[in-house]
Amino acid sequence: MSEPPGATVTLTRSSSADEPSTPLTAQRVLPLRRPGRWIATAVVLVLVAQFVHGLVTNPFYQWDRWSYWFLRPTILDGLVITLEVTAYSAVLGLIGGIVLALARLSKSPVLRAVSWTYVWVLRSVPLIVVLIFLYNFSALYKTLSVGIPFGPAFFSFDESKLATDMVVAVVGLSLNEAAYAAEVVRGGILSVDQGQHEAAAALGLPKGYQFRRIIFPQALRSIVPNYVNQLIGLIKGTSLVFYVSLLDLFGSAQTMGSTYPGDIVPLLLVVTVWYLILTSVVSVIQFYVERHYARGATRSLPPTPLQRLRTGLTDLRARIRKEAAV
């Protein structure tokens, strides 16, 4: 039976109100215009231009003095000290952090408590207090000795000879760094799926192998970004060693600044640029280390900047060719 004609007519009419009567052919969808974004971009560009202009033209910055100081031997000596202190503390701090994290995750309540207390204390006390404390350590304990606890000693060291400024700085920073690294490492280990522990146990892999080859490499995926963050904090934290009379990058600039008071601003800029360079280098290294530990975690590795540039250029060329063809 046929439907009432009126119904069919209304239906046709209502649909033809929205769409043109000709059938739609497949074609490219026009992207949405976003004027707000263009305005915001223009505003930001103007602000950036103003800032750069001020940086270059303001005589207050004394860029000629900056270039005089940038590669001065005193500054470079300070840079070397900064690098040394950072490197030692980063390595010792990470090792300490791994030990503390394992203690915290162990089944022994005593180890857990000791690890927790250490992290609690070292995270609570400001780094500068730790450093100055250590600096005066030789006054508290005249000699250090290795022997039976509470019993006779086998070796003794004269504290004041052992504790050079460098040692005090590295020990202080490492103690502090270990407390933070412990939490980073613990978080990384906890982020590994329980199934991985079970599979390793079910295969009968020896305990040490389980940690070194199965759990830790996977934990590193989340440890690396967090630890690099920590490391960048450490690079800047080394500027505190100035207070235990070690002349690092900041310390040298500070000393020069008190000798040449007119050059304080360019000296601070020298230090700023050096710290920028250091963190940039660390960030580049971070990218490649993260890429290394991403193996297997993603289906394909993230492209390196060079690869990205190359595909970008290819895409651009293809687009230009397509536009030209149209």
Add this chain to the structure above:
Amino acid sequence: MTAATLEALADVEAATVEVHDVHKWYGTHRVLDGVDLTVRPGEVTVILGPSGSGKSTLLRVINHLEKPEIGHVSINGELIGVKRHGDRLKELSERAILTQRGRIGFVFQNFNLFPHLTVLDNVAAAPVATGRLSKPEAQELARELLGRVGLADRTGAYPRQLSGGQQQRVAIARALALRPGVILFDEPTSALDPELVGEVLAVIKDLATSGTTLVIVTHEIGFAREIADRVVFIDGGRIIEQGPPSEILDNPRHERTRDFLSKVL
């Protein structure tokens, strides 16, 4: 092929598994309530039961991933996870337990492959780590076993680049690399898309005919009927009934078994 690898590939003597009066509870919740089970060498045993019935726990007790509160498990007469001290049972050292597990294959529901290692290294890891084979020997063995599960061409891939079915087949090859006398399967196809189930079941079936002792927890009733020598139905932490598939699946004597089968068939 070196002598060591050949030996590693040679047929392993199928093991006997004995579970004696095992009780296990979490807090006040009883998961296993006096389970006795004997699996003869080369036998294929399928464990069925509703979820929460304790079937996975029973499987995990066999390789001591879970410690029973009471009772014990032995494989070929050797106690697992404990040793006899006069009339009492004492816990073994972790190292000794790991050594024992090195002879028991276990296949997980979620594969649990090591994502940061290639397929080849996943399979070769255990023989190398336990010092049974050198690295080249273990890799040779791994290639051989991956060929056996039909993945000879994917040795260099990482697990996440494979389909679920392929990952589970790698997991089976990894278990086989232990030269296990018994392989335990914990719902090996439950995490797979329906069209991938067949390829994994085919590999298990191949193992079943090769004479290895298999204990399989599964929901695939058709598969159980096809390959099981014995079906064990478990509920509330107890074995309700057991017997050949024709008996348990087609003529169950207990109300609870009938009830369960009517829901899954």
